[in-house]
Amino acid sequence: MIICPSCATAGLNAESGRCANCNWQRLETAGIDDYLTDTDRKNDMFANYTKTYEGLAQTNIEKSNIDRRFLRNQAKNLVKYLGNVRGFNACDVGIGQGFLCDELLRAGVERISAVDVAISYLQPLKGESKVKPFLANAEQLPFEDEFDLITSTDVMEHVINVGSFLYCVNRALRIGGTAAIRVPYREGLLEYSPHRKYGHSFGHVRSFNKDILRIYMKQAGFEIQSFHLDGFSLGSPHAFLYSSARRKGWYNKFYNYWNKRLEHPADSTLMNRRFAALFMRPVEIVVIAKKTAQLAQ
Secondary structure, three states: OOOOOOOOOOOOOOOOEEEOOOOOOOOEOOOEEEHHHHOHHHHHHHHHHHHHHHHHHHHHHHOOOOOOOHHEEEEEEHHHHHOOOOOEEEEEEOHHHHHHHHHHHHHOEEEEEEEEEEEHHHHHHHHOOOEEEOOOOOOOOOOOOOOEEEEOOOOOOOOOOOOHHHEEEEEEEEEEEEEEEEEEEOOHHHHHHHHHHHOOOOOOOEEEOOHHHHHHHOOEEEEEEEEEEEEOOOOOOOOOHHHHHHHHHHHHHHHHHHHHOOOOOHHHEEEEEEHHHHEEOOEEEEEEEEEEEOOOO
């Protein structure tokens, strides 16, 4: 069900959008239902946060900072990891350019609640029969026991409070529901420093590996089903392959061989995982986990 994002109760009137418990009022922003809390609406830091990601959204819609075919392939990979999702009620937290949403619908998901803080990503979804857009904070999701599946790609590295994000993912899922979360894998964060001319107020604020994700997901009431290293690119070889002129020359031959045979360079991320991992550095990791426990407040 949809709950009040401010007090997390079921006192929300579906028609008026007002909470009988705390008097919070749902708004409409650019034609999108606005489920931001009153605190978020008044918070200067959150305003700067949303301004940053709205600006990035507008830039990406005009000219994506990551190759769109690569993003589409990543979405295909994640849906493949999930297996059968036909008939699922799903939520995609951080809809972005919508590639994962498209692939989920193609795989037979019945309906999707699309969440983002960037209006520019949500507006194209207005009027879609199987997709409902929500302007909402990933750390204050307005759902409880609602979904069979929650996906979130390239979001958890951005949120301010990981605990709040995972708490809300747990609360929004039904018992036995699945969370599929993709994040950067063992990423260095120096490039996100303003001292290195990073041009935005917010960027990636944490990095991940399997051990960290195990801790996070277990604490959040999940049982991990699988991990998947992802984001392989011919342009990102393992460092040891560039550690000598001989190895570099060998890898360049490997690069040229596959670059000629792949329909598009971004298709390298569709290669067999084990084969790709021998030569290329994974830049992302996907964790698939099932909700096994309801978290207490």
